[in-house]
Amino acid sequence: MGDIDSNWKPIWPEVRPTLSGGKKMDKLEAMAKFALGTSYEEISEEAKERLKLHLFDTLICAIGAQGAGPVEAVRGMANEFGTGGRCTLIGGGSAAPDRAALVNTAHTRYLDFMDNFLGAKETCHPCDNVGAVLAATEYARGSGADFLAALAAAYQIQCRLAETSPVMKEGFDHTTHLALSVAAGASRAMKLNPAQTANAIACSGNQLAALVVVRASPNSQLKGLASALTASWALQATFLATRGITGPIGLFECPKGYPESLAPIEIDWEKEKPDVLPRCLLKRYNAEVHTQSTLEATLEIRSRETILAEEIEEVKAEVFRTAYDIVGNGEYGSRHTAHTKEQADHSLPYLVAVALLDGDVMPEQFRPERIESPDVQELMKRVTVEVPPSESDVQLAKQTDPFTEKYPDEMRARVTVTLKGGRQLVAERKDYHGFRTRPFDWSDLETKFERIAPNLSNEIRGDVVSVVRSLDRRPITDLTDLFGRFSPSLTESLESHDSAFVS
Structure with a gap:
């Protein structure tokens, strides 16, 4: 490292890690x-x-x-x-x-x-x-x-x-x-x-x-x-x-x-x-990873027909055990309270509710005013999260269920929206777009880029893609030189709900 910084010469450059006795x-x-x-x-x-x-x-x-x-x-x-x-x-x-x-x-x-x-x-x-x-x-x-x-x-x-x-x-x-x-x-x-x-x-x-x-x-x-x-x-x-x-x-x-x-x-x-x-996986929705297939199923239901929030009696999200534990009222605690971004993006009840109302789950769904809106706060109270019951004696013996049994090779979810007249709308998923079975490509990520940073110029977005795709043939400074072109003024502020301490 001496060619990088003269102060970098280690005290013991040849020391080898050993146990006492030389092992x-x-x-x-x-x-x-x-x-x-x-x-x-x-x-x-x-x-x-x-x-x-x-x-x-x-x-x-x-x-x-x-x-x-x-x-x-x-x-x-x-x-x-x-x-x-x-x-x-x-x-x-x-x-x-x-x-x-x-x-x-x-x-x-x-x-x-x-x-x-x-x-x-x-x-x-x-x-x-x-x-x-x-x-x-x-x-x-x-x-x-x-x-x-x-x-x-x-x-x-x-x-x-x-x-x-x-x-x-x-x-x-x-x-x-x-x-x-x-x-x-x-x-x-x-x-x-x-x-x-x-x-x-x-x-x-x-x-x-x-x-x-x-x-x-x-x-x-x-x-x-x-x-x-x-x-x-x-x-x-x-x-x-x-x-x-x-x-x-x-x-x-x-x-x-x-x-x-x-x-x-x-x-x-x-x-x-x-x-x-x-x-490895990439996310389609701005939410905790184990919610992705549930959200895709939720949005499929919404795409079929117009549903008014006041028409919904109940929404049931059936998920695998890990999803239930982390975002659905399991080992990591209750998820029926969401008043900050950090709480909302790890609350499956909030995420399902806001997806039904807004038709997407992106950064704007975590603005303070959106999280506290009466419509989403009320609808999330009608969202329940469950692990489906075991379907066989073997699953019972293993203390598992048909969804958990497939994880992590699949990310199963079933969403049931029950309307006040009794009619049910159901959608099911075993993965989502972004999962390793349906991976994102460059076009998918360019769409995500435009969606997250709409005010960034096409020129800057194109330069980012070009540098990343050819980075193995470039000095690292070609990448870091782009950073100064990413100004906060070019992206909409995502000011946190409780960030008043920032001067």
Whole structure:
């Protein structure tokens, strides 16, 4: 790293992580070597295409979040503590890498319109890695291919951990895994050595085991900023490792480490390939991911005929267990109260009600005045969320049901609107447009872009598409140079309901 910054010379550049007695930390070092060994050339053409699509979607979400109260609060704090630095901020300006990761990840995450990966027991948002890995790449003056390779490694690590080592059932947030993937991806972007990378992962993973209560009702604004804080702090840990700071390299194997405190990590990183992207999802609607198929079914019913709210007796949404637990009055608490954006986008009763009334679920459905409108507040009281009953003795024995049994390969939902005369309107889905079985393409995302940022010029939108599609053949500055053209004045303000503290 000496060619980047003379202050970056590590104190112990050749130190290798070892247990007492000289035993190697196999799992941690293997994860580090996987990240460092990921090259853009080895990524399949399908995964490369999906990676660029997910990056494009992430930028769309970031542009659309400009002007939101919590996002502006983060930017204001970064500005107060000092601007200037190698890393570009969305909307213009620059900052140190950790602050750029904080500000830019707040932008990509705040709308809750970003990508997802579904494991059987846990979900995550792998685009949460973008802000920090991009900052690391820009700081190191890397190429677009460097960035994409590092991002692919981070996606693989976070998604595979969600799939094989879920922590949310133990009370920890999915950002716990983000701490590991950011450190690994940033290390790849800055071309650190295996020892530095292992220590970066160890420092970050030890410090950033966050609680999942941030996803529970009543949701606070931290729900939309938790990933930004983790990304920023993980990048700090990575920079400390470049200066020789060591971490608990027994994180995955020693007493009191991951196996005892969180979950065992059994992935064989020597056999791992960056191939998870085709299994990741994009969102069609601006709402929590497990609501997507329910909302598509709801809007199908609305498209069939005109339904007045006063004609509706009841709306029943039948969903799989994970959806019920997170957004439908299950383990994460009651979802029949929605007075802020953060509460509304995780309330299936609100989302179904506003979809029936407005015919869409986009950022404008989360403006304060829309959330508090009497029509949607009244209709959501008539929305019930249920898990369908078991259909067989086998399902009863497994304590499952026909919808949950298919998850995460399918995302089943059934919506029944009962009118006051007794007539019922029913629609059912097993996936949605944006799910891996019906993935988005460039045209779909260009439509999403125009919908979220209608005031952005066609020229700017076209430049974003062009740069992202050819980023592997460009310097990373071709991407970050666009950020100053994303002005908050070009997107409608999404000021939060309780953001009066923003000066």
